[in-house]
Amino acid sequence: QSALTQPASVSGSPGQSITISCTGTSSDVGSYNLVSWYQQHPGKVPKLMIYEVTKRPSGVSNRFSGSKSGNTASLTISGLQAEDEADYYCCSYAGYSTFRVFGGGTKLTVL
Amino acid sequence: EVQLVESGGGLVQPGGSLRLSCVASGFTFSNYWMSWVRQAPGKGLEWVANIKQDGSEKNYVDSVKGRFTISRDNAKSSLYLQMTSLRAEDMAAYYCVRDQAFAFDIWGHGTMVTVSS
Numbered sequence: 001q002s003a004l005t006q007p008a009s010v011s012g013s014p015g016q017s018i019t020i021s022c023t024g025t026s027s028d029v030g031s032y033n034l035v036s037w038y039q040q041h042p043g044k045v046p047k048l049m050i051y052e053v054t055k056r057p058s059g060v061s062n063r064f065s066g067s068k069s070g071n072t073a074s075l076t077i078s079g080l081q082a083e084d085e086a087d088y089y090c091c092s093y094a095g096y097s098t099f100r101v102f103g104g105g106t107k108l109t110v111l
Numbered sequence: 112e113v114q115l116v117e118s119g120g121g122l123v124q125p126g127g128s129l130r131l132s133c134v135a136s137g138f139t140f141s142n143y144w145m146s147w148v149r150q151a152p153g154k155g156l157e158w159v160a161n162i163k164q165d166g167s168e169k170n171y172v173d174s175v176k177g178r179f180t181i182s183r184d185n186a187k188s189s190l191y192l193q194m195t196s197l198r199a200e201d202m203a204a205y206y207c208v209r210d211q212a213f214a215f216d217i218w219g220h221g222t223m224v225t226v227s228s
Contacts, residue, residue, distance in 0.1 A: 003155070036214035038156070045206070045221065046148075046156065051214035089156050093213045099170050100146075100158035 004029065004090055004103035011109040017078040020106045022090030023071060028101055030071040034093035037066060037075045040105075041086045049088075050075060077108075085110045113137035113217055115207045120222030127197050127226075133190040133207030133219055140188035141165075144210035147181060147192050149203035150221075157203075160192065161210055174200075194224070202226045 005023040012018040022029065022037075029035055037050040048057055050066035053073060063078045073092070077084055090103040119131040131147070146161040160171045160181040169181050180193040190207055202225055209217035 032213075034213040038215070045218045046215070047218075048214055048216045051212055051216070057216060091156070091158070091215070099161065099172075102156045102158060105155040 004092060004101055006088075006090060006103035006106045008104075009107045009109065011111055012077075012080045013111045014080055014082065016080050017076060018080060018108065019077075020075045020088055020090075020108070022073040022075070022092075022103045024073070024092055024094075024101070025071055028071075028092040028094035028098070029068065029073050031095070032093045033068065035066065035068060035073040036091045037064075038089045038091065039084075039086045040089065046089065080110055082110050084108060115209065115217055115219035117205065117207045117219045117222040120205065120224045122225045122227065123197055124228050125198060125226055128193070128195045129197065129224060131192040131194070131205055131207075131222055131224075135188040135190070135207075135209075138209070138217075140183075141185035145183060145190045146208045146210045146215060147190075148206045148208050148215060148218075149201075149224075150206070151200075151203040154203075159205070162190070197224070197226045199226050 033053045035053045038046040039049050040046040053068045054066045065076045067074050088106045094101045114136045117133045147159040162169050162181045178196045182191045204221040206221045207219040208215040
């Protein structure tokens with residue numbers, strides 16, 4: 001049950017766009033459109049931002065979008081704001097034996 | 112208000128046992144899969160276990176199989192995690208999470224499990 005691979009850190013200036021990648025395998029990300037993304041501020045509880053690769057829960061800003069190509073899913077944040085500074089985690093369904101696997105997390109810094 | 116409230120965390124010696132509880136409110140608990148997700152201090156998220164609406168199906172991450180047992184009581188809108196043979200690597204904040212459309216959409220505040228002699 002190997003974790004999905006995310007960059008340890010990304011950064012951007014206010015107003016810019018950034019993309020966080022999440023690389024898995026043909027057994028998880030590549031096989032199912034069931035990737036979700038979570039935002040976690042320091043000391044806070046994770047919050048669902050994207051589910052089923054591209055869908056946004058009610059209340060999540062449309063500045064957040066998701067996509068997938070092959071074994072890699074991506075989270076894009078446009079119009080970067082200071083409040084977006086947080087850790088971001090991807091997660092994928094991984095089939096009947098493994099079920100769920102998270103990425104290692106990416107720390108987003110807004111410069 | 113949709114809410115999950117965990118309890119039962121604490122300090123336990125290696126090899127010891129602990130039972131975590133989670134009470135749900137604000138939604139029909141029996142309609143949802145539920146999961147436990149943990150986070151070691153300063154580390155990332157790890158899915159631990161999940162359970163089907165009626166309790167008939169339970170799944171676990173390999174590292175806890177045979178040691179942890181997930182269960183639920185729909186009449187009490189409650190989720191449980193019985194943890195035995197605890198190890199240092201089990202030390203983490205444990206989150207009770209609603210499992211919806213293969214995503215974790217509602218999170219509790221977490222309960223901390225510390226494994227130390």
